[in-house]
Amino acid sequence: MRNSSNTSEALRALRQVADLPCPPGLPLLGNLHQIITRKQHLTLERxxxxxGTPYRLRICGKPIIVWTDAELCQAISRERPHRYRRFAPLxxxxxxxxCNGLFSVEGVAWEPQRKLVMQALSIPNIKSFYPTLHDITQRLHARWQxxxxxxxxxxxxxxxxxxxxDITSALAFGEDPRTLDAEGSVIQEPLALILPTVMSRTNTPFPYWRYLKLPRDRRVEQALTELHRYVRQLMQRARERMQNEPTEHPRHxxxxxxxxxxxxxxxxxxDQVAANVFTLLLAGEDTTANSLSWTLLYATQAPLQQRLADTARAALGTHTVCPDxxxxxxxxxxxAVCTEASRFxxxxxxxxxxxxxxxCLQNVQIPAGTTMFFxxxxxxxxxRHFAEPQTFDVERWLRERDAHSGAHDPRAYLQFGAGPRVCPGRHLANVQMRLALSMLFANFDVELMIDPAQIKETSAFTMMPDTVPVRLTERRRPTSSLNA
Structure with a gap:
């Protein structure tokens, strides 16, 4: 009887989803009108x-639980894909x-695709690809020059x-579109419409676009047609090369x-091959580019900019781009600067x-299929995770673990995800960040042409700046440079 009583008390102590605090909303719609915006993440954070967390939202009667616990996010990520999945509407x-590729695909289709992507973006593969990375970074320098x-x-x-x-296409598809050499329309223009549309449609409770096409839906359809044509042409040219120039191992x-x-x-x-090509184009273009852009808000400030310039010049010597x-x-x-910028x-x-x-998570009973935001x-x-968290301090990522004064918990840094589905492109992203920014500050003075406080955060599936305008002035370099 005592055990039964204890069990009953334990069950009563558990919270239900409906017990969690909820921001006020509208009848029927709930909080829908407050989160289908390009400031969604700011509203959720406020x-x-x-x-406090966890709290819940109501979207047309359906609950969403919101958390900020990094350790819980890590634990859930480790239990994918057998116990958790991404938001199903995605x-x-x-x-x-x-474009349902590796990022979003679930179940048995995930593992073989993951293996191929991991091979393509492995450290040995990127190392052998470095001469092409160098050449594309050299083209970026010429554009800025x-x-x-x-x-x-x-x-x-x-x-x-x-x-x-350009880098993603050359590495993953064997073709360099050379968009850095182009002016005007490039493949990025239709790509730019896709992720904002994905975000809005996954948060919309009724799929209206299947029955009624608004002007923006027609623009997205046109962009998708253009992108799928581009992807199928990539695939066709790759098949022709495989037939005309056979190799023992795949080249990309x-x-x-x-x-x-x-x-x-x-x-x-x-169709699945095309979806993964599409996925890599989107992921390769969006996340790294936005991370680099956010970094400039901090890297252009004195005295950090001078330190970056001195470090780059010492490392590059007479070269424009890191030579190897x-x-x-x-x-x-x-x-370290990119990592600290991404923390903010x-x-x-x-x-x-x-x-x-x-x-049951943190004493909350959660039914299968309940949406959770982290x-x-x-x-x-x-x-509790980072000492003086409001201070932009690159040293926290450069010091040895035992030399930290105060808290420093890298597990709370979730930029690349965690668990079996951690971002496979994280090493490529880090290489691009080192290459592009070292080239930039070694060769140019960079002046941000807007007050950083005026740059707005925009939710477009990823979180991006609405503008990062800069003025570049060439630095004087050694006259003996061979510009290798």
């Missing part, structure tokens, strides 16, 4: 500060857009997107995917999960 929306000579203002997010798309990710697709019993279709892969090690400062401005501001079974920034701005 409610977390006001209500997969549905991406499926109908033809022209802008400096003209005295024009450069919108850095756009240039960084050209840079990352796209060839590996096509070989797997043609293996009897693979269960992989051309080994030389990247001398550029730890640049990765996380590109992945919100992560979404659903349990595949009923679970906010990245609050844990990275928590003094």
């Amino acid at each position: 409610w977390a500060a006001d209500l 997969e549905t929306v991406l499926e109908e857009m033809g 022209r802008a400096a000579a003209r005295g024009t203002t450069v919108e850095m997010t756009e240039d960084f997107k050209r840079y990352t798309v 990710f796209l060839e590996a995917m096509l070989r797997l697709r043609d293996t009897p019993g693979s269960g992989l279709s051309d 892969y080994a030389g990247l090690k001398a550029l730890d400062l640049f990765e 401005r996380p590109v992945a501001a919100v992560s979404t999960f659903e349990p595949l079974e009923d679970v 906010l990245s920034r609050p844990s990275m701005q928590d003094e």
Whole structure:
């Protein structure tokens, strides 16, 4: 009887989802009108500060639980894909857009695709690819050199997107689109419409676009048609090269995917190959470019800019771009600046999960299929995880672990996710950050042409700056430079 009584008391002590605090909303709609905006992450963070976490939202009667606990996010990430999955509507929306690739695919389809992406983005593969990385960074330098000579203002997010798309395409698909050499329309323009649409459609309770096409939906359809044509042409050219120039091993990710697709019993279709090409284009363009752009808000400030310039010049010598892969090690400062900038401005501001079974998390009973949002920034701005969290301090990422004064918990830094589905492109992203920023500060003085406080954070699936305009002035370099 005593055990039964204890069990009953324990059950009564558990909270239900309906017991969690909830911000006020509207009848029927709940909080829908407050989160389907491009400031969604800021609204969620404000409610977390006001209500504490976990709290809940109501979207047309459906609850969403919001957390800020980094340790819990890490634990859930480790239990994917067998116990948790991403927000289910994300997969549905991406499926109908033809881009349900590795990022969103669930179940048995995930593992073979993950293996190929991990191989394509592995450290040995990126190391062997370094000469191409160097050449594309050299083209970025030439583009900025022209802008400096003209005295024009450069919108850095756009240039960084050209840079990352050229790199992703060359590495993963065997073709360099050379968007850095182009002016005007490039593949980034239709790409820019996709992620904001994914965000709005996954948060919309009724799929109106299947029945009524608004002007923005027609623009998205046109962009998707253009992008899918581009992807299919990539695939066709890759097949022709495989036939005309056969090799024992695939030369890049796209060839590996096509070989797997043609293996009897693979269960992989051309549509799935195309979806993964699409996914890599989106991921390669968006996240790294936005991280680089946010970094400039801090890196352009004195005296940090001078320190970056001195470090880059010492590492690069007479070269415009870091000449070899080994030389990247001398550029730890640049990765530290990017990491610290991301602690303040996380590109992945919100992560979404659903349990595949009923679970109990932090004394809350959560039914299977309940949507859960995890906010990245609050844990990275928590003094329990990082000492003096409101201070921009690159040294916290450069000191040895035992030399830290105060809290420093890298597990609270969730920019690349965690668990089995941690971002496979994190090493490539770090290499691009070191390369692009060291080239920038070694060769140019960078003046931000707007008060940083006026730059707005925008939710477009990833969190991006609305503008990062800069003016570039060439630095004097050694006259003996061979510009290797």
